[in-house]
Amino acid sequence: xxxxxxxxxxxxxxxxxxxxxxxxxxxxxxxxxxxxxxxxxxxxxxxxxxxxxxxxxxxxxxxxxxxxxxxxxxxxxxxxxxxxxxxxxxxxxxxxxxxxxxxxxxxxxxxxxxxxxxxxxxxxxxxxxxxxxxxxxxxxxxxxxxxxxxxxxxxxxxxxxxxxxxxxxxxxxxxxxxxxxxxxxxxxxxxxxxxxxxxxxxxxxxxxxxxxxxxxxxxxxxxxxxxxxxxxxxxxxxxxxxxxxxxxxxxxxxxxxxxxxxxxxxxxxxxxxxxxxxxxxxxxxxxxxxxxxxxxxxxxxxxxxxxxxxxxxxxxxxxxxxxxxxxxxxxxxxxxxxxxxxxxxxxxxxxxxxxxxxxxxxxxxxxxxxxxxxxxxxxxxxxxxxxxxxxxxxxxxxxxxxxxxxxxxxxxxxxxxxxxxxxxxxxxxxxxxxxxxxxxxxxxxxxxxxxxxxxxxxxxxxxxxxxxxxxxxxx
Numbered sequence: 001x002x003x004x005x006x007x008x009x010x011x012x013x014x015x016x017x018x019x020x021x022x023x024x025x026x027x028x029x030x031x032x033x034x035x036x037x038x039x040x041x042x043x044x045x046x047x048x049x050x051x052x053x054x055x056x057x058x059x060x061x062x063x064x065x066x067x068x069x070x071x072x073x074x075x076x077x078x079x080x081x082x083x084x085x086x087x088x089x090x091x092x093x094x095x096x097x098x099x100x101x102x103x104x105x106x107x108x109x110x111x112x113x114x115x116x117x118x119x120x121x122x123x124x125x126x127x128x129x130x131x132x133x134x135x136x137x138x139x140x141x142x143x144x145x146x147x148x149x150x151x152x153x154x155x156x157x158x159x160x161x162x163x164x165x166x167x168x169x170x171x172x173x174x175x176x177x178x179x180x181x182x183x184x185x186x187x188x189x190x191x192x193x194x195x196x197x198x199x200x201x202x203x204x205x206x207x208x209x210x211x212x213x214x215x216x217x218x219x220x221x222x223x224x225x226x227x228x229x230x231x232x233x234x235x236x237x238x239x240x241x242x243x244x245x246x247x248x249x250x251x252x253x254x255x256x257x258x259x260x261x262x263x264x265x266x267x268x269x270x271x272x273x274x275x276x277x278x279x280x281x282x283x284x285x286x287x288x289x290x291x292x293x294x295x296x297x298x299x300x301x302x303x304x305x306x307x308x309x310x311x312x313x314x315x316x317x318x319x320x321x322x323x324x325x326x327x328x329x330x331x332x333x334x335x336x337x338x339x340x341x342x343x344x345x346x347x348x349x350x351x352x353x354x355x356x357x358x359x360x361x362x363x364x365x366x367x368x369x370x371x372x373x374x375x376x377x378x379x380x381x382x383x384x385x386x387x388x389x390x391x392x393x394x395x396x397x398x399x400x401x402x403x404x405x406x407x408x409x410x411x412x413x414x415x416x417x418x419x420x421x422x423x424x425x426x427x428x429x430x431x432x433x434x435x436x437x438x439x440x441x442x443x444x445x446x447x448x449x450x451x452x453x454x455x456x457x458x459x460x461x462x463x464x465x466x467x468x469x470x471x472x473x474x475x
Contacts, residue, residue, distance in 0.1 A: 024081060025061065031073040034066035034108065047105050050091010051150070054333035054403055055438040057086065057094070059103035066108055068180065068188065068215045071125075075213060076186035078102045078469065085184070086472035087209045089126045089152035091331075093159060093434060095209065095441040096472045104213055106154075111216075114139060119221045120177065123153050125214060133319050141221040142318045144172040146434075147325035154217055158208040159434040159474065160387055162396070164229065164287035164321055167258040167376030169222050171391065173204040174381050177218040184212050184465040202460045202475070206386035206449065208433070210473025211464055228295035229287040229324050230313035232302055236280035239263050239353040240346075243371065245305070246284060247344040250373035251394065253298060259286030260372040263356040265364035275310055280357060280364070284308075285324055333403040337416045338435035339427040340393030344371070348426040352397065355419045365408070365415045368400040386457060389430040390448040397423075398435045433474055445474050 029036045037044040038061060047064055048057040061083070063074040078085045078101075086098030089106045106125035112132050114121045116139035123132055130149035136142055146156055146163040153172075161172025169175070179191040179200065191200045202211060234242050246261035253259070261284055268278030284302055288295030292315055299313050316323060341348065356369030374396050382391045399419065401412045420427075431447035446454060461468075461475045 028061065028063060028074065028077050031077060032063060032065060032070035034070045035064040037062040037064070048088075048103060049331065050088055050094055051331045052091060052094055052334050052437060054335060054409070055094040055097055057088070057097050057103050058099045059086070060100050062103045062105055064105045064108060068109070068182075071104060071106070071109075071182045071213050071215050072186055072188050074102065074104050075182050075184070079184075079186055083469075084472070085213075085470050087125075087155075087213050087470075089155055090128060090150065092148075092151045093155055093208065093441070094437060095474065096439070098472055101472075106213070106215070109215060114141070114221070116141065119223070120218055121221055122216060122218050124216050125152075125154050127153050129153050129156070133321075136221050137225070137317070137319045140223060140225040142224040143219060143221055144169055144175050145321070146172075147322075148327035148329075149322050150327075150329055154214050155208055156434065157217065157219070158203060158205070158214065160205045160385075160390060160432065162372070162374070162378065162391075162432065162434065164227075164258050164324055165222065165224060165289055166378050167255045167374070168289055170377035170381045171205065171385075172219070173385065174377075175220045175222075176204055177220060179203050179207075179214050180216045181211070182213040182215060184467075184469045188215075198456075198460050199464065201384075202386050202457055204385065205390070206453075206457055206474055208474045210461065210470050210475035212470060224289050224318050226292065227287050227289050227316055227318050227321070228292050228299070228313065229316050229321060231283050231285040231310075231324065231326075232299070232308040232313060233276065233281040233283055233310035234306065234308055236263060236282050236357050239282040239357055240349055242282040242284065243344070243349045243353065244346065246371070246373075247349070247395070249301070251375070253373075254290065254294075255376040256290030257286055257288045257295070257298060258373070258376075259284070260370050261285075262368060262370035263353065265356070265358055265367045267367075281309065287321065287324055289318075333406075333409075334437065335401045335403060335409075335412055335416060336435055336437045337399050337420060337440060338432050339397045339420060339423055340390075340430045340432065341371075341395040341397065341427055342393055343426075344395055345426055348423055351419065351422045355415065355422075356399070365412050366399050366401045366419075368398070370398045370400075372396045372398070386453050387433070387448040388450050388453055389428075390432045393428050393430060396432055396435070397427075441474070448474070 084101035109124040110126040111124040129145035157172040358364035431444040
């Protein structure tokens with residue numbers, strides 16, 4: 001999309017800056033039941049901050065709606081004031097920062113209701129997957145959540161949503177039945193495959209923040225209550241051998257298994273179990289959602305091959321699925337990047353291992369390098385999904401780097417860039433946008449879509465948001 005974003009001129013930004021502390025904020029406060037913040041107000045910093053503390057929004061105005069009607073009024077306010085609009089719930093996937101515009105923080109729209117008869121859930125814009133899981137678990141049902149239950153359900157789903165049930169059931173976006181959307185001109189609509197089929201198609205994998213504000217969604221749930229899941233920890237020195245074995249082993253497994261191999265550089269902190277604290281490991285991880293004995297037998301192939309240092313695979317309630325990825329729960333500054341492979345040649349394995357595994361007596365720059373096996377229902381649904389390129393590869397690499405000190409940010413960014421450059425001859429060039437962040441998410445948005453789907457998305461975007469007011473999203 002090449003339209004000039006609203007409020008991109010210095011005159012607009014200066015005009016709002018002068019008025020922010022007086023009449024403009026007062027007008028919006030009079031129109032919504034929720035809170036409104038300007039720079040310098042108590043609550044402004046908390047309202048703009050998400051989980052990732054590296055990409056920071058600096059909006060001129062923040063609206064924290066208390067209900068769906070507040071969202072409508074906030075968007076209409078942005079139209080009247082000629083402001084760009086960004087949307088944030090938990091802030092796990094920040095794209096282009098909302099500097100000088102309106103940030104709509106949907107975190108209070110966190111209601112979840114489950115209908116056990118239809119096996120569906122109505123999920124509010126600010127709800128996390130933990131809230132959805134807790135509501136669905138009593139009925140033996142589960143959502144297609146990701147690796148961390150603290151992630152916002154709607155933002156994750158709008159970007160696709162590749163979780164630990166993915167190979168069996170597909171992406172989270174495949175299970176959406178409807179969206180409640182406030183369009184860029186402030187019109188509330190219910191979007192389904194019959195009411196607004198083109199918008200519905202676009203939102204299911206390419207709609208994160210670019211087509212308006214999704215205030216709620218209805219999703220189908222799956223009948224999964226207990227899984228066989230966890231991690232086998234092997235010495236990091238054996239990473240190349242572990243990854244190569246996984247490369248050959250994973251494609252032979254049933255779609256009931258979604259699995260990954262990873263190099264983990266664990267911090268020496270109290271929240272890490274004592275046997276793992278401050279150490280690096282090569283890890284075979286995943287989730288089996290079929291017959292439990294069959295799943296145990298599949299993982300036994302690894303145990304029989306080589307006894308792990310630590311064995312944490314076990315029968316788990318699906319509600320405990322966070323135990324697989326062990327993602328941090330406290331906000332932190334991170335950089336994330338990704339690549340897709342159709343094959344994993346030995347040279348690519350060597351590059352990943354060398355870049356992620358820290359040198360002796362050196363602190364790691366990349367804390368997690370995970371290669372997740374895809375295919376199954378993820379690939380089967382690709383042709384009709386907007387983000388078709390983002391789900392057709394066989395292996396998906398995610399590199400996560402913590403940036404505890406701003407002074408090391410350039411070194412971390414350089415390491416990730418050099419790693420991707422070294423891997424370039426072996427990757428497909430596609431991007432799964434939920435595994436990117438910041439400026440990279442914006443720069444690589446086109447890589448999630450085929451050229452035909454990109455053209456179709458541009459047409460939908462141009463019709464719905466001709467002024468490109470929602471310019472912070474993935475379209």
